[in-house]
Amino acid sequence: MAQDKLIGIDLGGTTTKFALLTQTGKIVDKWSIKTQTEDHGSQILPNMIASIQAKLEEWKLTSQDILGIGMGSPGSVDRKAGTVVGAYNLNWQEVQAVKATMEEELGLDFYLDNDANVAALGEQWQGAGDQDPNLVFMTLGTGVGGGIILDNQLVHGAHDTAGEIGHLTVSNDRFDFPCTCGKSGCLESIASASGIVKVAQQMLAENKGQSQLYQVADRGDLEAKVIFDLAKQGDDLALLIVDIVCDYLAFAAGNIANIVNPSVIVIGGGVSQAGAILKETVEKHLADYLFPPLRDKTRVKIAQLESDAGVIGAGSLVLKEKLA
Amino acid sequence: MAQDKLIGIDLGGTTTKFALLTQTGKIVDKWSIKTQTEDHGSQILPNMIASIQAKLEEWKLTSQDILGIGMGSPGSVDRKAGTVVGAYNLNWQEVQAVKATMEEELGLDFYLDNDANVAALGEQWQGAGDQDPNLVFMTLGTGVGGGIILDNQLVHGAHDTAGEIGHLTVSNDRFDFPCTCGKSGCLESIASASGIVKVAQQMLAENKGQSQLYQVADRGDLEAKVIFDLAKQGDDLALLIVDIVCDYLAFAAGNIANIVNPSVIVIGGGVSQAGAILKETVEKHLADYLFPPLRDKTRVKIAQLESDAGVIGAGSLVLKEKLA
Numbered sequence: 001m002a003q004d005k006l007i008g009i010d011l012g013g014t015t016t017k018f019a020l021l022t023q024t025g026k027i028v029d030k031w032s033i034k035t036q037t038e039d040h041g042s043q044i045l046p047n048m049i050a051s052i053q054a055k056l057e058e059w060k061l062t063s064q065d066i067l068g069i070g071m072g073s074p075g076s077v078d079r080k081a082g083t084v085v086g087a088y089n090l091n092w093q094e095v096q097a098v099k100a101t102m103e104e105e106l107g108l109d110f111y112l113d114n115d116a117n118v119a120a121l122g123e124q125w126q127g128a129g130d131q132d133p134n135l136v137f138m139t140l141g142t143g144v145g146g147g148i149i150l151d152n153q154l155v156h157g158a159h160d161t162a163g164e165i166g167h168l169t170v171s172n173d174r175f176d177f178p179c180t181c182g183k184s185g186c187l188e189s190i191a192s193a194s195g196i197v198k199v200a201q202q203m204l205a206e207n208k209g210q211s212q213l214y215q216v217a218d219r220g221d222l223e224a225k226v227i228f229d230l231a232k233q234g235d236d237l238a239l240l241i242v243d244i245v246c247d248y249l250a251f252a253a254g255n256i257a258n259i260v261n262p263s264v265i266v267i268g269g270g271v272s273q274a275g276a277i278l279k280e281t282v283e284k285h286l287a288d289y290l291f292p293p294l295r296d297k298t299r300v301k302i303a304q305l306e307s308d309a310g311v312i313g314a315g316s317l318v319l320k321e322k323l324a
Numbered sequence: 325m326a327q328d329k330l331i332g333i334d335l336g337g338t339t340t341k342f343a344l345l346t347q348t349g350k351i352v353d354k355w356s357i358k359t360q361t362e363d364h365g366s367q368i369l370p371n372m373i374a375s376i377q378a379k380l381e382e383w384k385l386t387s388q389d390i391l392g393i394g395m396g397s398p399g400s401v402d403r404k405a406g407t408v409v410g411a412y413n414l415n416w417q418e419v420q421a422v423k424a425t426m427e428e429e430l431g432l433d434f435y436l437d438n439d440a441n442v443a444a445l446g447e448q449w450q451g452a453g454d455q456d457p458n459l460v461f462m463t464l465g466t467g468v469g470g471g472i473i474l475d476n477q478l479v480h481g482a483h484d485t486a487g488e489i490g491h492l493t494v495s496n497d498r499f500d501f502p503c504t505c506g507k508s509g510c511l512e513s514i515a516s517a518s519g520i521v522k523v524a525q526q527m528l529a530e531n532k533g534q535s536q537l538y539q540v541a542d543r544g545d546l547e548a549k550v551i552f553d554l555a556k557q558g559d560d561l562a563l564l565i566v567d568i569v570c571d572y573l574a575f576a577a578g579n580i581a582n583i584v585n586p587s588v589i590v591i592g593g594g595v596s597q598a599g600a601i602l603k604e605t606v607e608k609h610l611a612d613y614l615f616p617p618l619r620d621k622t623r624v625k626i627a628q629l630e631s632d633a634g635v636i637g638a639g640s641l642v643l644k645e646k647l648a
Contacts, residue, residue, distance in 0.1 A: 134482035148583070150479060150486070157474060157585025158458035159621055167615040168582050169575065182616045251493060258492050259472070259583050261481020291491040292506040297483055 002064055006318045007052060007108075009071040010115065010310025013037065013089030016048060019311035020055065023067065023319065025126040030311060031055065041091040045098065049105045068109035069102060070317030072118025072310045079113060079160060111321040115310060117154050117163060119268060120147025121320070122313025127305040128266045136262040137303070138165060138253065140271035144188035144195075148260055153320070155260070165256060166192070170248045175199055187252045191245055193271055196224040200241045211237035228274035242274075246281035253282060254289025257298045268303030275302055326388055330642045331376060331432075333395040334439065334634025337361065337413030340372060343635035344379065347391065347643065349450040354635060355379065365415040369422065373429045392433035393426060394641030396442030396634045403437060403484060435645040439634060441478050441487060443592060444471025445644070446637025451629040452590045460586040461627070462489060462577065464595035468512035468519075472584055477644070479584070489580060490516070494572045499523055511576045515569055517595055520548040524565045535561035552598035566598075570605035577606060578613025581622045592627030599626055 005028065010017040012035060019030040033051050036043040052069070056062065075087025082099020084092060102110040113121075120129075120137030129135045133152040139145045144166030148155040155162045166188035167181050177198055179186035189195045204217055212235055216226055230238035253265050272278060283300050290298055305312060329352065334341040336359060343354040357375050360367040376393070380386065399411025406423020408416060426434040437445075444453075444461030453459045457476040463469045468490030472479040479486045490512035491505050501522055503510035513519045528541055536559055540550050554562035577589050596602060607624050614622055629636060 132482075150481060155474060155479075155584060158456075158587035159585055159618065161615065161618060162474070162583065162585040164582055164585075164615050168579050169613045183612065183614075255492050255579060256583055258488055259486065259580055260479060261483055261486040261488075263482035288507065289493045290507075291485065291488050294483065294485060 003067045005061065005066050006315035007066060007069040008311035008314030008317075009048060009069065010118070010307075010314060011035065011044070011048075011071060011073045011090070012115070012310075013074065016044070016051075017307065017311050018048075018051065018055070019308070019315065020059065021312065021315040025312060025316065027308065027312070029055065029059065030308070035090065037089070037091045039091075040093065041087075041096075044090060044092075045096070045101050049102065052106060063107045066108050068111060068318035068322055069106065070118070070314035070321075071098070071102075071110070071112045072115040072314050072317075073098070073112055074115050077112055077114045077160060079111075079156070082110070082112065084112070109318070109322060111317045113154065113317055114145075114160070116145035117147040117156075118313040118317060119309040120149055120163075120266075120313065121154065121316045122305055122309035122311070123266045123268060123303050124149055124313075125316045126312050127309060128301040128303050129264060132262075132264050134260075134262045134264075136253070136256055136260065136265045138249070138265065138267050139269035139303075140191055140193070140249075140267065141269035142193060144192045144269075146256075148256075148262070150260060150262070165252060168252050168255070170251050174202065175244070175248070187248060190248045191252075191271070193224040196227060196241070196245050196271065197222050199245055200227055203237060203241050203244070207237060209237055211235050213237050213241075224271055225273070228271075228277060232277055242277060242281055246278065247285045250282045250285030251289050253300070254286050257294055258289075258291045261294065263297060264299045264301055266301050266303050268305075268309060272302050273306075278302065327391045329385065329390050330639035331390060331393040332635035332638030332641075333372065333393065334442070334631075334638060335359065335368070335372075335395060335397045335414070336439070336634075337398065340368070340375075341631065341635050342375065342379070343632070343639060344383065345636065345639040349636060349640065351632065351636070353379065353383070354632070359414065361413070361415045364417065365411075365420075368414060368416075369420070369425050373426065376430060387431045390432055392435060392642035392646055393430065394442070394638035394645075395422070395426075395434070395436045396439040396638050396641075397422070397436055398439050401436055401438045401484060403480070406434070406436065408436070433642070433646060435641045437478065437641055438469075438484070440469035441471040441480075442637040442641060443633040444473055444487075444590075444637065445478065445640045446629055446633035446635070447590045447592060447627050448473055448637075449640045450636050451633060452625040452627050453588060456586075456588050458584075458586045458588075460577070460580055460584065460589045462573070462589065462591050463593035463627075464515055464517070464573075464591065465593035466517060468516050468593075472580075472586070474584060474586070489576060492576050492579070494575050498526065499568070499572070511572060514572045515576075515595070517548040520551060520565070520569050520595065521546050523569055524551055527561060527565050527568070531561060533561055535559050537561050537565075548595055549597075552595075552601060556601055566601060566605055570602065571609045574606045574609035575613050577624070578610050581618055582613075582615045585618065587621060588623045588625055590625050590627050592629075592633060596626050602626065
């Protein structure tokens with residue numbers, strides 16, 4: 001029974017989630033703590049260490065029982081150095097020696113990767129990906145990110161930015177919004193939660209009609225979820241907005257598939273809770289953009305693990321890295 | 325000195341090229357034969373075998389001197405099965421057991437991959453790629469193809485179609501031409517040799533002016549090379565056409581880089597003989613499409629090996645596969 005457990009950490013700007021996992025990906029225990037971002041995030045690592053130590057004690061486990069710890073982090077992760085920099089929602093402006101600190105304090109091997117990559121691993125291992133070795137994960141939330149797994153390995157590229165699908169250029173027309181990254185027409189500026197609202201605002205300004213969205217907008221309640229909910233109820237303008245957003249998503253998904261040829265594209269993140277309408281509308285448009293031989297070979301699925309994708313994927317990172 | 329040589333084959337619809345190579349990628353000898361496509365291409369393999377046997381005899385080499393044979397092929401290559409199907413320019417409609425036949429007849433290990441992937445390996449190993457482990461190769465000729473190398477390995481995807489960049493959707497506007505693949509707006513329909521002519525025809529129809537292209541077109545001589553040559557001489561309309569084509573190429577290159585993060589994008593194929601004007605015009609537009617952190621980290625280069633890329637890359641395939 002030596003070293004048969006994994007620990008997964010999903011570090012976020014508000015909450016740090018943890019799980020104790022078996023090597024077959026089952027959650028034995030999960031818990032979370034508030035991410036303390038004060039004082040340049042200097043308490044983040046000490047708090048994680050203390051939380052893991054307390055949990056190991058609670059389960060009467062020692063470092064002999066744990067194969068290693070994996071973590072998904074926001075910001076720019078240097079996997080080889082084991083550091084994170086520029087994670088602004090953590091107040092980590094300076095380079096953080098995450099791996100070295102964690103390994104020294106806990107006496108356990110520690111691996112890290114960016115949060116979207118780790119969530120991709122989670123969905124592949126225990127979620128919608130069904131252990132498919134060739135999978136693309138798109139996460140639609142506050143931002144748009146992604147992870148690409150080919151031949152069972154995460155794709156990192158030359159500078160660890162492979163899978164930055166939020167900044168694919170997808171529009172050169174009236175939805176060519178400026179993006180926070182500095183360019184325009186990015187997928188994130190259209191298909192993130194706030195991007196969907198921007199598309200809706202533009203459509204509301206251009207259209208006249210009976211849509212309930214006018215009242216919603218007047219109340220200041222225009223949000224991605226409301227738009228999808230009204231679309232499901234048959235509101236014409238809401239349906240049109242969903243169709244436009246999903247067309248851009250399909251453009252991005254189709255071109256990603258033409259480039260790296262996954263068998264499955266998993267859509268996750270908060271926006272994916274819209275469910276079937278999102279999946280079906282993306283699928284409807286996908287054929288326009290997919291290389292025809294791939295049309296019956298590229299499936300679209302909605303993510304299944306919700307907020308557990310990160311901790312489960314972080315656990316699988318240990319297996320990937322340690323058993324590689 | 326045992327098994328220190330490689331044989332590379334570049335199988336094309338008109339010519340089959342061969343090279344005898346050292347393991348450091350130097351060409352010891354190169355030769356070619358006509359590709360006999362008659363009778364469903366049934367003579368293609370026997371001709372290759374006879375040509376290799378004659379060359380080994382000429383150099384007084386035996387199977388003991390050769391590490392293996394690599395080949396780039398058109399059509400749909402099944403690497404695991406070692407077969408090729410649907411290579412219409414070879415008249416290979418039926419599945420061809422290429423690997424099994426070659427290995428049986430020559431007593432040498434044999435590896436194959438598609439022609440664009442193999443050319444990518446060649447440029448990476450001995451050409452513009454300068455052995456960079458993360459490289460994208462775009463070939464612009466009769467068609468548009470590509471190969472993606474990440475972490476020193478060719479990317480194949482779930483169905484060996486990764487890198488089919490000719491069928492990236494890049495246009496939804498007035499250059500949204502139908503493509504031979506069945507969809508429209510493909511990079512190939514704009515940036516192949518014939519695609520560039522289509523863009524020129526559309527521009528000639530829309531514009532009035534003093535461009536020499538009007539006379540060229542009247543003579544029936546409108547070709548990609550003439551358009552680039554006139555652009556180099558400062559012909560305004562030719563410059564505009566080159567700018568449009570390179571903008572679409574930059575869109576494709578930028579989005580490929582956003583997805584897989586290579587450090588270098590090598591442009592090859594016949595169209596790339598246009599040289600500096602092609603490279604510089606693509607570079608000019610690339611920043612509009614690249615995720616900003618990648619702007620100073622993603623280089624564009626023109627291929628250097630011309631028609632030797634295939635045989636050299638085929639030789640390196642032996643090293644990749646056999647020494648993997």
